[in-house]
Amino acid sequence: MTGTVLRRYTFKLYPNRAQECALNGQRVMCAQLWNALLQMREDHRRRESQKPKDQRRTPTAFDQAKEITQLRKACPEWRVMSADSQALVAKMLDDAFKAFFIRAKKGAGASSGYPRYKSAKLWETIPFREMGKGWKITNGQCVAGAKAQSQTATMGKAGSRSSDPRNWRIYAKGIPGLIRTRGQLPREPLSWRNANIICRDGTWWLSACVEMKSARKAGTQAISIHLDLIDEFARVERMNGAVPAPRESANQTTEQGVIPSQGSDTFVSGSDGRLSKASPSTVSGSDTFTVEDLLGKAKALTERADAIKSSRDTRLRRRSYRWREETARAARLTLLAARIRKNALHQWTTAITREAAAIQVRAPASKEVTRSARGSASNHGAAVEINAALNRNTLNQAPAMAIQMLEYKSAEAAIPFALVKDEAPVTAVGRDISDVTKAVRKARRAIKMETAI
Amino acid sequence: MTHQIKTPILNTSARALLNVLTGVQSKTMDLAEASILTSAAGKIPHHVTADLKVRLAAPRLLEIEAVEEVAQKPALAAVA
Numbered sequence: 001m002t003g004t005v006l007r008r009y010t011f012k013l014y015p016n017r018a019q020e021c022a023l024n025g026q027r028v029m030c031a032q033l034w035n036a037l038l039q040m041r042e043d044h045r046r047r048e049s050q051k052p053k054d055q056r057r058t059p060t061a062f063d064q065a066k067e068i069t070q071l072r073k074a075c076p077e078w079r080v081m082s083a084d085s086q087a088l089v090a091k092m093l094d095d096a097f098k099a100f101f102i103r104a105k106k107g108a109g110a111s112s113g114y115p116r117y118k119s120a121k122l123w124e125t126i127p128f129r130e131m132g133k134g135w136k137i138t139n140g141q142c143v144a145g146a147k148a149q150s151q152t153a154t155m156g157k158a159g160s161r162s163s164d165p166r167n168w169r170i171y172a173k174g175i176p177g178l179i180r181t182r183g184q185l186p187r188e189p190l191s192w193r194n195a196n197i198i199c200r201d202g203t204w205w206l207s208a209c210v211e212m213k214s215a216r217k218a219g220t221q222a223i224s225i226h227l228d229l230i231d232e233f234a235r236v237e238r239m240n241g242a243v244p245a246p247r248e249s250a251n252q253t254t255e256q257g258v259i260p261s262q263g264s265d266t267f268v269s270g271s272d273g274r275l276s277k278a279s280p281s282t283v284s285g286s287d288t289f290t291v292e293d294l295l296g297k298a299k300a301l302t303e304r305a306d307a308i309k310s311s312r313d314t315r316l317r318r319r320s321y322r323w324r325e326e327t328a329r330a331a332r333l334t335l336l337a338a339r340i341r342k343n344a345l346h347q348w349t350t351a352i353t354r355e356a357a358a359i360q361v362r363a364p365a366s367k368e369v370t371r372s373a374r375g376s377a378s379n380h381g382a383a384v385e386i387n388a389a390l391n392r393n394t395l396n397q398a399p400a401m402a403i404q405m406l407e408y409k410s411a412e413a414a415i416p417f418a419l420v421k422d423e424a425p426v427t428a429v430g431r432d433i434s435d436v437t438k439a440v441r442k443a444r445r446a447i448k449m450e451t452a453i
Numbered sequence: 454m455t456h457q458i459k460t461p462i463l464n465t466s467a468r469a470l471l472n473v474l475t476g477v478q479s480k481t482m483d484l485a486e487a488s489i490l491t492s493a494a495g496k497i498p499h500h501v502t503a504d505l506k507v508r509l510a511a512p513r514l515l516e517i518e519a520v521e522e523v524a525q526k527p528a529l530a531a532v533a
Contacts, residue, residue, distance in 0.1 A: 230508055386502045393509050424460070429505065432463035433498045439470035440495040446477045447487050 004190060005214045005412050011142070011183030013197065013204035015175075020204070022175045023126065026081045027199055031123035033089045037064050038115060041097070061087070061094035080174040081126070082134025088127035124198050128172070131192035135172045142168045143185045170206060172197065181206055187215065216413040219355035225406070227363040227399050230390075230426050233292050234402075236352070294344030299396040301337035305330040341398055349405040359410050360418045364425030366400045373434045382437035383430070390430040463501065466494040 015023055041059060048056040065087045072078050078086070096115040104112040128135045142165065169178035189210035198205045226235040312326035352359070370391040375381025403419060410417035473490050476482030 230505075383498060383502065386505055389509055390505065429460055429463070429501065432460050432467070433501055433505075436463050436466045436470065436494065436498045439467050439474070440491060440498070443470050443473045443477070443487070443491045444495075446474055447484060447491060450477055450480070450484055 003214055004211055005216075006193065006209055006211055008207060008209045009183065009185060010198075011181050011206045011208070013170075013206055014180040014182065015204055016177070018176050019179055023172075023197060023199070023204060026085070026126050026174060027123055028120045029078070029081060030085070030089050030126055031118045031120040033068070033086055034093060034123070035117050037067075037090055037093050038117060040064065040067070041093070058097075061091045064090040064093070082128065082173040084129045084133045085127055085173075088129065092127070124200060126172075126197040128195045128197070130194060135170060135195060135197075137181075137192075138169050138171050138178050142166070142181075142183060143188050179204075185210065185212075187212055214412045216353060216409060218357055218413045218415045219353075220357050221355050222358040223352060223356040223360070225352070225359065225361045225363075226422070227361065227402070228426050229364075229394050229397055229399060230429075233295055233397055238355070291344050291348040294340055295397050298337040298341040298344070299393070301333050301340070302392075302396055305333040305337070308333070337396075341396070342401070345398060345402045345405055349402060349409055352406065353409040353413055353415065356410070356413075356415050358416045358418075359406060360420060361403055361406060362420045362422050363399055363403055364422045364427060366394070369425055369427045369431075370394050373430065380438075381434065382441065383434040387430040387434060390427055394427055462497060466497045470494050 041064075044059050048058075068078075068083070068086045068090060072083060072086075093115060096113075100112050100114055131137065166182055166184050168181050170181050171178055189212045191211045193209040193211055195206055195208040198207055222239045224237045224239060226237075227233070228235055308326055308330040312323055312330070316323040316326065372391070373381045373384045373387035407417050407419070469490060473482065473487045473494075477484065477487050
């Protein structure tokens with residue numbers, strides 16, 4: 001639907017002891033169901049493998065959902081949770097198998113990702129379909145600026161927790177009472193598409209996908225972005241008029257001249273929490289940041305995590321208590337870096353989309369430019385260390401994520417978006433070093449052989 | 454700017470080395486000359502690599518400097 005967007009929001013749940021117990025029970029049931037369905041598929045496959053190839057059949061999510069219905073009839077304890085949640089577990093397994101076969105057919109080999117049996121201890125999610133199917137919001141509007149519903153307002157005193165629209169409650173099938181939830185949507189949703197109740201590190205969350213009207217608006221300038229990824233993250237050029245055709249972009253001169261990278265522009269955090277561009281003279285040091293600062297911070301954290309892993313592997317016995325502690329420490333740092341990076345790119349892409357009437361991005365193909373320089377047994381690589389450092393640097397800036405964000409934000413604001421492949425990317429310097437080093441090696445070998453003769 | 458400056462130099466080196474290789478194999482080039490050319494061309498990737506390492510380490514260096522600056526502030530204040 002034009003003008004509408006899908007957004008996923010996560011709200012914190014505050015279940016009481018009995019509710020938490022019931023949620024844990026449902027979570028474990030989902031894991032058990034996944035394992036049972038996976039086993040069913042494997043048994044079926046084993047039986048089918050004895051048949052001729054043209055007569056073999058694989059059970060689908062639909063077939064397995066019918067099995068679940070039989071299970072619910074035979075065992076009343078499975079009727080505790082929503083049938084839709086159970087059907088969604090079957091669909092999740094079906095999707096996992098489909099993705100596995102797609103990757104395997106593309107030649108991923110051992111890394112095709114065959115669906116695994118899941119530990120009930122590690123299973124996190126209870127899936128739900130749209131609101132009204134196994135779950136619903138019972139009171140409160142959970143929308144910014146909305147007043148609490150009369151029912152809630154009469155329940156609590158003015159100014160108390162229950163009169164606050166940020167506090168609301170959800171009903172979920174099989175859970176005693178209503179679960180207290182906290183959070184707000186920025187505006188009224190058109191519909192609640194699906195939801196997951198997630199247990200993460202002992203805390204419970206409601207992750208819901210909502211459909212709402214797009215609030216993104218286009219700007220007035222045609223913007224051309226060149227992802228550099230070494231000296232700066234990106235070079236942003238603003239042009240009057242339309243974005244040039246992709247082939248002419250390299251020689252296009254701008255009417256306003258080359259504007260320095262977005263990274264050197266200054267962003268100010270406003271009172272509403274949004275970022276706006278301002279001239280450097282109007283901002284104080286504490287309020288300013290650049291996308292490169294944040295990406296650099298994420299990169300430094302990733303490097304620290306790498307150092308922890310390296311020291312862990314040299315000092316500690318694998319799988320020991322200390323080894324696991326250090327692994328968790330490195331994982332926390334990596335996650336923090338990922339969050340910082342994602343946030344930086346969100347702010348950067350939003351600021352660009354707000355200004356743009358058209359966007360053209362010139363970027364290298366990430367997979368090609370980050371290929372390892374290690375080579376093979378028959379064709380040895382060269383300059384592996386610097387290429388690995390370059391690849392890490394490129395991947396730490398997540399150029400593909402930035403492009404994806406720009407693309408979908410442009411689509412939301414109805415801005416024309418063009419992606420042009422950079423044929424001579426800056427990061428190709430690593431490959432050139434590798435080529436020259438190989439050529440030197442070959443020449444030296446030839447000279448040595450001639451001298452020996 | 455790295456690519457615009459460094460890559461032409463590297464490409465020229467690669468072409469020169471290819472000439473050296475064919476010259477040596479077809480015995481049209483003097484071995485001493487070939488050796489000098491190879492060792493000269495062999496130094497270029499080292500220089501480019503060193504430059505790239507500095508460029509890639511720059512954010513970290515800046516961060517370290519910032520941390521040091523923060524650490525030094527109370528000490529400087531105490532001295533003042």
